Amino acid sequence: MCADIIDGNTIASKIRAELRIRAQALAAQDIQPGLAVILVGDDPASCIYVRNKAKACKESGIHSEVYNFPGETPQDVVLEHIQTLNANPKIHGILVQLPLPPHFESRRIIAAISVEKDVDGFHPCNVGALVTGHALFYPCTPYGVMMMLKEHSVLIEGQHAVVVGRSNIVGKPMSLMLLENGATVTICTSKTRDLAMYTQTADILVVATGKPCMITADMVKTGATVIDVGINRTATGSLCGDVDFATVKEKAGLITPVPGGVGPMTITMLMSNTIEAAERAIHANAF
Numbered sequence: 001m002c003a004d005i006i007d008g009n010t011i012a013s014k015i016r017a018e019l020r021i022r023a024q025a026l027a028a029q030d031i032q033p034g035l036a037v038i039l040v041g042d043d044p045a046s047c048i049y050v051r052n053k054a055k056a057c058k059e060s061g062i063h064s065e066v067y068n069f070p071g072e073t074p075q076d077v078v079l080e081h082i083q084t085l086n087a088n089p090k091i092h093g094i095l096v097q098l099p100l101p102p103h104f105e106s107r108r109i110i111a112a113i114s115v116e117k118d119v120d121g122f123h124p125c126n127v128g129a130l131v132t133g134h135a136l137f138y139p140c141t142p143y144g145v146m147m148m149l150k151e152h153s154v155l156i157e158g159q160h161a162v163v164v165g166r167s168n169i170v171g172k173p174m175s176l177m178l179l180e181n182g183a184t185v186t187i188c189t190s191k192t193r194d195l196a197m198y199t200q201t202a203d204i205l206v207v208a209t210g211k212p213c214m215i216t217a218d219m220v221k222t223g224a225t226v227i228d229v230g231i232n233r234t235a236t237g238s239l240c241g242d243v244d245f246a247t248v249k250e251k252a253g254l255i256t257p258v259p260g261g262v263g264p265m266t267i268t269m270l271m272s273n274t275i276e277a278a279e280r281a282i283h284a285n286a287f
């Protein structure tokens with residue numbers, strides 16, 4: 001068996017075309033969706049992502065502002081800047097690039113973002129809303145994964161989904177979203193004892209551990225849908241995922257590549273959440 005590839009770039013451009021139409025409809029009402037990105041420090045990977053986000057904004061008709069603070073900026077300065085952005089009617093979405101330098105308390109920074117502008121979906125209120133099935137914003141990476149599954153008509157209800165990874169950004173929200181869609185969900189970590197025993201029974205396997213090529217063909221059920229959220233830079237500078245793509249693609253039914261898989265979808269769903277936030281702001285202002 002050789003898996004079909006789930007092409008993140010193709011699905012992303014299709015969604016972005018729809019987003020441009022929504023942005024045009026907003027423009028006709030004199031509204032341009034606005035996204036503010038806060039980057040603290042100069043981590044090279046973060047700089048690449050922030051640049052990609054700014055480019056995607058431009059393509060989707062979203063106004064974007066990037067605030068790059070030096071790594072040694074005091075937390076209070078960033079907190080104050082978030083307050084200013086919360087009050088700025090031209091800004092509909094605020095994203096603070098993670099991870100933050102060690103002297104920051106990410107929890108406090110995220111909690112300072114207004115719930116209506118939390119396009120990452122990381123605010124504790126939005127996390128709680130997701131748990132109860134009333135999400136205001138779905139976190140961008142798991143949201144992108146759900147769109148990929150939908151695009152390929154992957155059956156979720158009643159299926160066994162195994163998520164490897166328990167981060168607040170991917171593993172936990174991903175598990176909740178699969179659960180919300182009727183999957184039987186098993187949450188594992190990279191340290192799960194006899195991990196293969198779980199992954200081998202997965203109809204849908206989502207891997208987000210940050211451990212290069214940790215999922216090998218023997219750990220995957222024939223015909224399974226395999227979603228690789230990992231982005232690891234190798235010594236030679238190339239990118240690889242958490243899944244050993246070359247061997248697993250021979251056994252899986254559907255598989256996402258790295259790069260060109262989940263990454264472009266993450267950025268696209270950020271654009272989608274920002275446009276959604278701008279659309280909601282109109283109704284909020286109507287009263």
Ligand SMILES: Nc1nc(=O)c2c([nH]1)NC[C@@H]1CN(c3ccc(C(=O)N[C@@H](CCC(=O)O)C(=O)O)cc3)C=[N+]21
Nearest residue numbers: 049095096097098099120140259260261263264266267
């Ligand atoms: N508050 C916050 N929200 C995030 O959504 C967030 C974050 N912090 N911190 C870092 C991670 C990582 N992330 C990626 C987005 C796009 C690609 C992407 O487009 N990747 C390309 C390759 C890009 C490259 O060459 O590195 C691809 O997979 O094809 C990757 C990673 C968002 N993150």
